[in-house]
Amino acid sequence: MTAPAGIDYGDRGRIGFLVPSGNSVAEPELHAMLPRGVTGLVTRLELRGSSEAELLKMAEGLEAAARLLADAQPALIGFHCTAVSTFAPAMAEDIRRRIEAAAGLPACATADGIVTALALLGVRRLLLVTPYIQPVHDREIGFLASHGIETIGGGCLGVATNAEMARIPPATIAAQARAAAAAAPGAAACFISCTAIRSAGLIAPLEAELGMPVLTSNQIMAWHVTRRLGLADAVPGFGALMRR
Structure with missing residues (x-):
């Protein structure tokens, strides 16, 4: 049955x-x-x-x-x-x-998933797009660097709570990714980091637009x-x- x-x-x-x-x-x-x-x-x-x-x-x-x-x-x-x-x-x-x-x-x-996925895709230089406050964003850049991955562009939105992160319009995140790609050419992928933002629906459209893999935490x-x-x-x- x-x-x-x-x-x-x-x-x-x-x-x-x-x-x-x-x-x-x-x-x-x-x-x-x-x-x-x-x-x-x-x-x-x-x-x-x-x-x-x-x-x-x-x-x-x-x-x-x-x-x-x-x-x-x-x-x-x-x-x-x-x-x-x-x-x-x-x-x-x-x-x-x-x-x-x-x-x-x-x-x-x-x-663990982040490191494994980036290694599989051969990514050594990426864009990091986050909703975080600056210290959290900077720590993630440091974590990536400790695994040999250079963050060449991106930025954060300065949002502190999960509840606020969930309310960020996906269009805002997409615009953030586009701006990062335009400002820092040469990245092999765009990583939209954070489990609390509505990003799943952005992956395929942004990959087609930016011409690179788009990764999210979820x-x-x-x-x-x-x-x-x-x-x-x-x-x-x-x-x-x-x-x-």
Whole structure:
């Protein structure tokens, strides 16, 4: 017996996601970009703002949240916050280790997907477009540099909370990407970073317009966990990465 139309129970794979408490965008975008038969199960960790203290506090509840997700028996747990997982070069490794120890399951972080995707695409110079406040944006540039990736252009919007990020019109983000590409030719990709902004619908149109791969945090995570499951499904409509 098959499931009713529109219901996906994740019979090919279930992924557990740990997301910021104030994020209302990651779940719908992830579900849209996961292949048929793969579903996401979500637990939240407290994060509303973007101060250094708030970002670091999100990781304090990792173990308890990971154990809750483990009850649903996912194949993998993904810590899904770009700003926290790229906070420092070793942050993602520490997050992975703690989740795996607490849950007894494989784990990954958004930062892992970023590095893996950029390596696959051969990207060494990129545009970084974010909604963040400047210190968060700058830390991400530093994280990318620690992996040999040069940020040659882009910018940030100075938005501090997940709730505000979700209200940024996609047209504003698209204009930001266009301006970055015009100001800094020579990039191999445009990375629209942040799990909390409405960016999924921009990927394919901007790729066609800018002539380069366009990556987003939610797209990268959907792709990364799908490949970690051992699945090679292409998900149409969400850019070149989802065909790799």
